[in-house]
Amino acid sequence: MLQVVAAALRLPYAAVRGDGVGWTDSGTPPTRIESISLRYRGAPVGELLVGVRAGQSALTRADRSVLELLAGPLAVAVHATALSADLQRSRERIVGAREEERRRLRRDLHDGLGPVLTGMAFQAEAARNLVRTDPDRAEELLATLRNEAAEAIDGVRRLAYALHPPSLAELGLAGALRRQVGQLEAGSPVVTLEVPDALPALPAAVEVAAYRIAVEALTNAVRHAGAEHVGVRLHVDGALEIAVDDDGPGGGCWQPGVGLTSMRERAAELGGSLLAAPDDGGGHVRARLPLLEPTVPGAPG
Structure with a gap:
């Protein structure tokens, strides 16, 4: 498109530049270059850089009119490209996290449980x-x-818990969260849990992700928010929605640590989303998990 425009x-x-990075260009940069902002739904997503013709000091009004008409479709293309790049990076992080989890389990089995069982076999023979x-x-x-x-x-129980919390299999998502709330120490903030009277049958991956996200958000609120009350709510409306709110001081912003990153990756892995931020009324975490597990490109059918 740029070649056609320039010609x-x-x-x-x-x-075209987006996020400060040159994505594509055509021609040789002259001495004078003018820029036209590329905006998608009111938000800047990049800029169109255009060289001024030799002998001219600036673009003509007609040039700008044409280029501003082209700015709309270009902004959509830049936005779509940025989303695609973000999705690819997210998938790479998810694949990396999965591989790291496999390595951790393999290491725990090889370096932890393996030698213990070997030693037990020798001791049994000696006895x-x-x-x-x-x-x-x-x-x-x-x-x-x-x-x-x-x-x-x-050790086996710890490994099994890392894969699938036993309380989920025993009690289901609502029951497992009730148990988690009941295990909070005295002196902790007051925690309320709101769940539908009857949750639908959830895919195992959704159930585990919802439990991990809710527990991580609850733990962070109890330990760090300085709140008197924390509320945990589950809601089903085409997707499973998890909300964790506290009435702590709020304000400022949250730095993305391991826990927050883990929650976001768990939601993204299922094609869902997670928003987490404080405001003047306290801290808020919102996760939305589709009930249908998405097909991952490249995964066996």
């Missing part, structure tokens, strides 16, 4: 060999083996 108006140079010749020593080994087995079971 039609006999301009020596035309370029078997000592049963007749040294029963006291065999009993000591069996006692140690029992303790290590208990530790191994705890």
Whole structure:
């Protein structure tokens, strides 16, 4: 398009810049360049840079009229390109997070549970060999083996919790959140939980993401908001909506730490969205998760 614009108006140079980055250009930049703002729904998304013809000090009024007409479609194209780039970066972060989770689980199994089970096998064999010749020593080994087995079971439970909180399978989303609220220490802010009388059957990924987001937002509010009251609400209206609000001092802005980034990535992974910010009335987290799991490009059918 830029080549056509430059050729039609006999301009020596035309370029589009978005977010301070040159996206595409045509021609050689002359000494004098003028810019036309590209705006999408009132918000600036970039600029159209145009070279002034040799012998002229500025674009003519006719040139500007034509270029301002073209600015609308160009702004839409720049906005769409930016959204596509953001989506690609989001997908890359999600894929990276998944791979990091796999590496963590593999490391925990290999470096943690693996050696424990190997040691238990050797101790069991040693105890078997000592049963007749040294029963006291065999009993000591069996006692140690029992303790290590208990530790191994705890390790398996921790891994299982990382994949799918047991309370979800036992109680469902509403029940698991009620248990979480009930476990808050005395002296914490007053927490209210509002859930529909009957939640629809939720996809497992949606249920886990909703639980993790709600618990993370609740934990942050209880620990850091300085609030007297925290409200957690679930609502279903074509999607599962999670809202966590506190009446803390608010103001300022939240720096995107690990917890906030994790919540956003969990929502994005399901094709949902998450907004989190404070205002003068306290802190607010809003997540919306589609009930239908999206098809991820490149995923097996």
